[in-house]
Amino acid sequence: xxxxxxxxxxxxxxxxxxxxxxxxxxxxxxxxxxxxxxxxxxxxxxxxxxxxxxxxxxxxxxxxxxxxxxxxxxxxxxxxxxxxxxxxxxxxxxxxxxxxxxxxxxxxxxxxxxxxxxxxxxxxxxxxxxxxxxxxxxxxxxxxxxxxxxxxxxxxxxxxxxxxxx
Numbered sequence: 239x240x241x242x243x244x245x246x247x248x249x250x251x252x253x254x255x256x257x258x259x260x261x262x263x264x265x266x267x268x269x270x271x272x273x274x275x276x277x278x279x280x281x282x283x284x285x286x287x288x289x290x291x292x293x294x295x296x297x298x299x300x301x302x303x304x305x306x307x308x309x310x311x312x313x314x315x316x317x318x319x320x321x322x323x324x325x326x327x328x329x330x331x332x333x334x335x336x337x338x339x340x341x342x343x344x345x346x347x348x349x350x351x352x353x354x355x356x357x358x359x360x361x362x363x364x365x366x367x368x369x370x371x372x373x374x375x376x377x378x379x380x381x382x383x384x385x386x387x388x389x390x391x392x393x394x395x396x397x398x399x400x401x402x403x404x
Contacts, residue, residue: 314359321353 325346332342 317357317359321350321357321359324353325350 328349329342329346332345337345
């Protein structure tokens with residue numbers, strides 16, 4: 239039996255008054271906080287630690303409406319982050335097996351499309367026609383041709399300023 243949860247059977251002989259103060263400034267490690275948070279919300283089962291099971295459970299919780307959020311953007315971001323995390327792991331495995339870079343990119347793109355469809359997210363669509371073309375810097379000669387007044391005329395006008403005498 240412990241006295242006041244500190245491992246003493248009694249206060250006698252401990253050279254203390256028995257008053258126990260907790261260290262309120264102590265910050266517990268992040269993995270402890272994370273596990274406590276998971277257990278408190280009931281999101282993940284501690285028996286299944288594989289990422290694919292967590293991925294499926296997160297998807298089920300979101301789609302069933304059990305996991306509610308004020309903003310759908312947060313849920314979308316969580317899904318996209320999970321997808322990218324899985325793709326990074328896949329890329330590392332392929333690089334360890336010394337697969338060609340072009341083949342790695344192809345496999346990653348295919349897997350990304352598959353996961354996006356599985357999660358119900360539309361992949362980013364590239365629209366090239368609607369984007370305006372960037373302006374290219376024109377050479378100095380072309381700029382001068384487009385001016386309504388020729389530079390020589392400007393210089394001549396400055397040389398002969400109009401007289402202000404009446």
